[in-house]
Amino acid sequence: xxxxxxxxxxxxxxxxxxxxxxxxxxxxxxxTELRIVAPRDGWPSESALSASAGAVEVIGNAKIFNTTxxxxxxxxxxxxxxxxxxxxxxxxxxxxxxxxxxRTRNNSGVQKCGILFGPERSGLENEDAVMANVLLNIPLNxxxxxxxxxxxxxxxxxxxxSADNPFVSAEILTxxxxxxxxxxxxxxxxxxxxxxxxRDFFRCPxxxxxxxxxxxxxxxRGQPTEQEIRTLQGIISxxxxxxxxx
Amino acid sequence: xxxxxxxxxxxxxxxxxxxxxxxxxxxxxxxTELRIVAPRDGWPSESALSASAGAVEVIGNAKIFNTTxxxxxxxxxxxxxxxxxxxxxxxxxxxxxxxxxxRTRNNSGVQKCGILFGPERSGLENEDAVMANVLLNIPLNxxxxxxxxxxxxxxxxxxxxSADNPFVSAEILTxxxxxxxxxxxxxxxxxxxxxxxxRDFFRCPxxxxxxxxxxxxxxxRGQPTEQEIRTLQGIISxxxxxxxxx
Numbered sequence: 001x002x003x004x005x006x007x008x009x010x011x012x013x014x015x016x017x018x019x020x021x022x023x024x025x026x027x028x029x030x031x032t033e034l035r036i037v038a039p040r041d042g043w044p045s046e047s048a049l050s051a052s053a054g055a056v057e058v059i060g061n062a063k064i065f066n067t068t069x070x071x072x073x074x075x076x077x078x079x080x081x082x083x084x085x086x087x088x089x090x091x092x093x094x095x096x097x098x099x100x101x102x103r104t105r106n107n108s109g110v111q112k113c114g115i116l117f118g119p120e121r122s123g124l125e126n127e128d129a130v131m132a133n134v135l136l137n138i139p140l141n142x143x144x145x146x147x148x149x150x151x152x153x154x155x156x157x158x159x160x161x162s163a164d165n166p167f168v169s170a171e172i173l174t175x176x177x178x179x180x181x182x183x184x185x186x187x188x189x190x191x192x193x194x195x196x197x198x199r200d201f202f203r204c205p206x207x208x209x210x211x212x213x214x215x216x217x218x219x220x221r222g223q224p225t226e227q228e229i230r231t232l233q234g235i236i237s238x239x240x241x242x243x244x245x246x
Numbered sequence: 247x248x249x250x251x252x253x254x255x256x257x258x259x260x261x262x263x264x265x266x267x268x269x270x271x272x273x274x275x276x277x278t279e280l281r282i283v284a285p286r287d288g289w290p291s292e293s294a295l296s297a298s299a300g301a302v303e304v305i306g307n308a309k310i311f312n313t314t315x316x317x318x319x320x321x322x323x324x325x326x327x328x329x330x331x332x333x334x335x336x337x338x339x340x341x342x343x344x345x346x347x348x349r350t351r352n353n354s355g356v357q358k359c360g361i362l363f364g365p366e367r368s369g370l371e372n373e374d375a376v377m378a379n380v381l382l383n384i385p386l387n388x389x390x391x392x393x394x395x396x397x398x399x400x401x402x403x404x405x406x407x408s409a410d411n412p413f414v415s416a417e418i419l420t421x422x423x424x425x426x427x428x429x430x431x432x433x434x435x436x437x438x439x440x441x442x443x444x445r446d447f448f449r450c451p452x453x454x455x456x457x458x459x460x461x462x463x464x465x466x467r468g469q470p471t472e473q474e475i476r477t478l479q480g481i482i483s484x485x486x487x488x489x490x491x492x
Contacts, residue, residue, distance in 0.1 A: 025397065030387035055390065096408060139408060141276035144301065151271065154397055155404055162342060162385060192481070201484045215477060222468030225335050231460060235438070238447040239485035 004106045005031040007114035020051025021150035023058040029157035034062040068128045076111040080132035092135045099163035180229045250352045251277040253360035266297025267396035269304040275403035280308040314374045319429035322357040326378035338381045345409035376463045426475045
């Protein structure tokens with residue numbers, strides 16, 4: 001990973017369990033640096049450790065601060081996550097734009113970025129948000145936008161992880177099976193056409209080319225593997241056998 | 247909202263609480279149609295309702311099915327969420343590509359899409375994944391990729407909500423033909439299996455499940471149209487006929 005992940009800063013989180021779930025969500029996205037401002041229930045927290053589901057690398061290295069100002073002191077670029085619109089003149093950017101912004105700033109190699117998240121119930125106070133460069137808004141259903149803290153962290157961290165992922169070809173077969181050569185498909189289809197033709201499948205000769213083209217289209221589109229071709233050949237052989245007497 | 251959201255299908259979920267959190271995550275992203283296959287702890291579920299945090303519109307309208315095949319019967323395009331690589335030849339696409347794919351298919355106004363999620367611990371079984379058109383992989387930190395069920399649902403639904411750039415998919419059929427419903431494919435495959443079984447295709451009974459799964463995988467992957475299903479039915483009828491005397 002050549003990009004520096006953003007620092008996640010939880011401001012006055014209430015439940016240890018939520019902090020642990022945030023740590024887990026962070027590590028899911030390869031984001032590892034967690035800072036916590038004045039956790040209500042103290043630190044270290046057994047419930048946080050337990051809820052982190054093994055994200056010890058994150059939860060065990062979390063740093064505790066008394067104030068938000070202290071927690072962001074060494075950062076160059078800070079985003080404040082907020083659902084409500086704020087009574088302040090500050091740019092608002094959406095998650096995907098924020099993710100690219102962080103990537104770009106890291107890419108230049110000098111700017112350390114952090115993302116602020118407020119307490120579970122109330123969100124960030126204006127005094128905290130005001131220290132950020134921009135407000136970060138997670139686009140959600142406006143009729144039902146209340147997110148769990150760890151889910152907000154997950155969406156933002158995952159946007160960062162996914163930003164700038166080199167485009168992965170959409171179509172990868174999952175195993176190492178060998179795709180059939182076109183000639184194998186051709187061979188199968190010629191056999192199939194011969195078998196059905198000899199059984200009067202094509203009642204109207206003038207429709208035969210269209211029907212054959214449609215059949216061919218289906219089998220080529222599915223792009224059979226070599227094994228699948230063998231199975232399909234076996235099925236044809238089987239179907240044209242007479243049924244054994246019971 | 248001019249795009250039809252995907253249907254979310256939870257296969258054999260264990261905890262009601264997780265089902266409720268999935269419903270909440272869905273509604274956060276304006277995804278409202280929930281289907282549940284054989285929930286372990288029964289239905290309706292008090293704990294699901296409570297964990298949904300007010301997403302009554304989703305949890306109250308959830309439909310229960312006995313089998314995955316029933317739950318996807320009316321869908322044209324199905325994605326199977328899976329972390330592990332599978333021993334099957336099936337395209338794998340990442341979350342953002344999947345989101346655009348669903349948007350694009352909805353945009354053409356005809357294709358109803360669904361996304362399968364497996365049980366909390368084990369994930370989807372191969373027999374379920376095989377009925378999907380593609381496998382859906384959520385890109386995560388490979389060293390720590392275990393996601394809570396509701397977080398997987400959240401990431402996938404949020405990708406759908408955020409995908410507002412429909413692109414032209416290579417996978418869309420080029421003409422206006424209607425894709426077959428999953429139940430039509432199921433009907434065809436059941437008939438095919440019966441016909442070859444009665445002709446001693448399965449010499450080793452213990453290999454039958456694997457062979458059947460591979461056959462099913464090929465036909466589901468090719469995503470036949472309604473017309474192609476009719477043609478394939480006709481081909482089976484034809485092949486099992488005795489050849490007329492010359």
